[in-house]
Amino acid sequence: EIVMTQSPATLSVSPGERATLSCRASQSIHTDLAWYQQKPGQTPRLLIYGASARATGIPARFSASGSGTEFTLTISSLQSEDFAVYYCQQYNGWPPELTFGGGTRVDI
Amino acid sequence: QVQLVQSRAEVKKIGASLNVSCKASGYTFTGYGISWVRQAPGQGLEWMGWISPHKGISANTNYAQKFQGRVTMTTDTSTSTAYLEVKSLRVDDTAVYYCARGGLELDHWGQGTLVTVSS
Numbered sequence: 001e002i003v004m005t006q007s008p009a010t011l012s013v014s015p016g017e018r019a020t021l022s023c024r025a026s027q028s029i030h031t032d033l034a035w036y037q038q039k040p041g042q043t044p045r046l047l048i049y050g051a052s053a054r055a056t057g058i059p060a061r062f063s064a065s066g067s068g069t070e071f072t073l074t075i076s077s078l079q080s081e082d083f084a085v086y087y088c089q090q091y092n093g094w095p096p097e098l099t100f101g102g103g104t105r106v107d108i
Numbered sequence: 109q110v111q112l113v114q115s116r117a118e119v120k121k122i123g124a125s126l127n128v129s130c131k132a133s134g135y136t137f138t139g140y141g142i143s144w145v146r147q148a149p150g151q152g153l154e155w156m157g158w159i160s161p162h163k164g165i166s167a168n169t170n171y172a173q174k175f176q177g178r179v180t181m182t183t184d185t186s187t188s189t190a191y192l193e194v195k196s197l198r199v200d201d202t203a204v205y206y207c208a209r210g211g212l213e214l215d216h217w218g219q220g221t222l223v224t225v226s227s
Contacts, residue, residue: 044214
């Protein structure tokens, strides 16, 4: 099983600041990585797929990069609605065997 | 628009079985797999497995090792509905169970079904 490790567990930032979240895979997953946002009481929302492609309707302040085992999600200027938990998820291989990271909570 | 509508919340006894449904609309059901993901209270997301409604492909289901033998995923293409069965429920199966479209990135999610397991 590919293990996904996210850091930090909690990130405290102020509105307007930049947030950088990290995700590491236990083995190379090329660019088979997605990022999700989950607000309290809501379902997860796909932000990024293919390690760097924004999903439909996702604002340009969300960007992501990485390949192999190291990945980054950046929120360029935090808005109040961006405070949430962010998960990375790998989907390398067939048939699908997905794994999620433990999440990073972005707090004020 | 794409919608995944799940069955309502349930309370189950230890040892019982759970059945959750996920009715899809707004897209061609056989064109995408369905993944099941659960989230225990206050915890992260845990992938349970994947099923493809397209009978023609070689790998129709794949379950996370943790759930093999206890989980069954099925689909009914006539009603565009996916089903999750979990047997021999334990207290630590208490969670919100989600269906989501896809077996790679998961681009649309059901609203979740809260399952509470108690003695």
